[in-house]
Amino acid sequence: LRGEKEEEEEERVLVSEHSWKPCPTARRRVRGCLEWVKRQLFRVGEDWYFLFILGVLMATISFTMDIIISRLHAAHMWLYREIGDIRVLKYLSWTMYPVALATFSTGFSQSITPHSGGSGIAELKTILMGVVLEDYLAIQNFGAKVVGLTCTLTCGSTLFLGKVGPYVHLSAMAAAYLGKMRTTVTREYENKFKQHEMLVAAQAVGVATVFGAPISGEDPALIPPWAPLNLALILFPVFPGVLFSIEVMSSHFAVRDYWRGFFAATCGAFMFRLLAVFNSEQGKAGQAGCAPSSPLPSPCGIFGMFTTKPTPSFLYLLPETIAAVFKSDLKIDFPFDLLETFFFLILGIICGIVACAYLFCQRWMMVAVKKNRLTAKLLATDKPVYTAVLVLLFASITFPPGLGQFMASRLTMKEYLTSLFDNRTWGSLALNASGVAKPGELWQEWNHPSATIYGTLTFFLLMKFWMLILATTLPLPAGYFMPIFIYGAAIGRLTGEVVALLFPRGLYSEGPPRPIIPAGYALAGAAAFSGSVTHAVSTSLLVCEATGHLGHVLPTVLAVLVANAITQKNQPSFYDAPIIVKKLPYLPPVRSRHIASYRVVVEEFMERRVVALAKGDGFQEVLAALDASADAEYPVVESTGSPTLVGTVSRSQLVTFLQSHEHPQAPQGEKLAIVGTLGDDCTIEPIMLQFSPWTSLHQAYHLFQLLKLQRVFVTRSGELVGAVSRAEVR
Secondary structure (H helix, E strand, O other): OHHHHHHHHHHHHHHHHOOOOOOHHHHHHHHHHHHHHHHHHOOOOOHHHHHHHHHHHHHHHHHHHHHHHHHHHHHHHHHHHHOOOOHHHHHHHHHHHHHHHHHHHHHHHHHHOHHHOEOOHHHHHHHHOOOOOOOOOOOHHHHHHHHHHHHHHHOHHHOOOEOHHHHHHHHHHHHHHHHHHHHHHHOOOOOHHHHHHHHHHHHHHHHHHHHOOOOOOOOHHHOOOOOOOHHHHHHOOOOHHHHHHHHHHOOOOOHHHHHHHHHHHHHHHHHHHHHHHHHHHHHOOOOOOOOOOOOOOOOOOOOOOOOOOOOOOHHHHHHHHHOOOOOOOOOOOOOOOHHHHHHHHHHHHHHHHHHHHHHHHHHHHHHHHHHOHHHHHHHHHOHHHHHHHHHHHHHHHOOOOOHHHHOOOOOOHHHHHHHHOOOOOHHHHHHOHHHHOOOOOHHHHHOOOOOHHHHHHHHHHHHHHHHHHHHOOOOOEOEOHHHHHHHHHHHHHHHHHHHHHHOOOOOOOOOOOOOOOHHHHHHHHHHHHHHHHHOOOOHHHHHHHHHOOOOOHHHHHHHHHHHHHHHHHHOOOOOOHHHHHHOOOOOOOOOOOOHHHHHOEHHHOOEOOOOOEEOOOOHHHHHHHHHHOOOOEEEEEOOOOOOEEEEEEEHHHHHHHHHOEOOOOOOOOOOOEOOOOHHHHOOOEOOOOOEOOOOEHHHHHHHHHHHOOOEEEEEEOOEEEEEEEHHHHO
16 A cells, blocks of 8 residues: 555656646746846845845834824924923823833833843844843834834933833844845755844944934035935945944954944935825925924934925935935134143033943842842832833923922933034023024023022033933833933033033134034034943944044044043943843953953863763663753863863764663563664764963953854863853853
8 A cells, every 4th residue: 555655746846747738848947047136146245235124114113113202292282382381281281191101112122022121232242242042033023112112202302212222122122033044945954144234233223223324514505416425435434323333232343243234324314205205205295395484293213303405306316315414504714722631621521420320320220220129029020010101200291380480390311412412602691592592492591580590501411410310110102212322422511511601702712703503512412422331432423424524523522432431430320330230141341451461361260170071881870960050061171081172062963862771770571772882873073272271361362252152171181171161151
């Protein structure tokens, strides 16, 4: 019967192979053409196509999120205005709206996956170092984070949270999914190096699509319509968004990955700006873009403000997509006096000290929330309740008729930066506000009759300091770069206003007046504080890209360097704090640069008691080794008397060895091999890298970082003397 079935199956296969199909010649030609097109397209490498898809996909999602956020926020502001002058109803409309959204954000995202809370930068940094975190890049986490982040950002400045961190996490999840699609299309095996390259590009895409501007420009009119992108690339080849992602996410970075990230991020940012232009042209034909004074919040994003003009041709629309994110009109002919460098130096010192205090308090708060019995219970069982209580507290404090009137709480996150980057001096405007100021200007939100601009800025800094620290404990998707960016701009604005008050005519009393420009200090403060908190220097270029103003780049870089020098010496980075608190398997940077740290060698901190096996070991020795430790791989030496390291064997192979051999004292049952040695029945992998006892700590650290190592054995003259894992290096 079996033979008859096989014959019938062979006949069926032959019939199916030789069955008639129409137009065989045409089918062969079409198949050949498709194969030729595939070879030509993949000649440059299939990675570039998936990087292009990644950039366009994330830009489209980011733009859609911003549109939804602007509409929901406009509905909240309309409700607050139309509800009348009844104080109780206005309070309820101001507080219940963000409470409901934040509670839904927490409940929805946490119900799908617990990995959707926070920014996700700490875990992503750990993944990029070669550590596998299960289900963190799963595709079901994507939808939860998109919905949760949209609800979080709709709360506006009440929560005072941003978008950068979660969107980098979203880009990483999309890159991981596209990597799986690539293996399906190319029919190749999954490659860890390819996955790492896609994740590195994803972090640049996440930053670029949030800022929406890969390349800065002074004035869109200066870019000719016949070369909208080429001239911008020539004039501004530096990509601060990619540089910032590299600084924050990677300790070592391959140059070849920079071009991949630059390509994907440019595609994403250009697509984002293109969508914004077409949306503005369709919705606001004849108007000059998203002005801050428009009745509805801008659909151009939390960070973006696009200046679009009605143009008759598609080519004339393209230059507008490369305009600066925050168009500033700071003076270019004489932006600052040389003696003002001293005040920018003081600003850097202030930002560094405040950043150290902020990082210390933030890390302390994360630990305290976990140790406190009440908050720990709420975060373990009732996370939406914890979110609702904190958001209600924040909304009550920022209620405009209450304390919110001293904090300019009616401004959105975008309007905060727009007002702080105003090139006019608020102190002089406040003196003759009735004759100079126009009604409805943003700076008037900071000018309270009983507190002045200096009092409101000081109160804003004091209140937002602890409110932002407390907001980082919320278990909802949120970013934290934009809040610290605005906070630094407020520090710089206050410093600039004080300097302008002390020197109304400038630092030189003789000659024509050269007034102090407080907006330049706001630029330097935003870059210095955000750079010191994140341990990044590229924020000095990022702020120039955001405003399109290069006049203050030198004092800005000086303030960033001074603030970073203070913070990096005393506190870990903001994104390293969750790694420390959560005890993730990540190597912190070697903070000490003292010459004595270079004398620390592997012999001082290596693990000396290493469970090793000999090539001649049998069942009992292998069983004892598996019971003694839970290592993923075990070193194999030549013999017990000669501990010369010859290779390693995995734990799975040892388990297979035990299953295929019989214990000497076991009763007679199945016929299994009784005699057998490790060297005969197991595959011993050769050692590719090993340390000597005199390898320095810095050398071991750099090798662990570069090669994504988990454990390295230490030998002296070929003999095994110990092992070093990430735990010992840490």
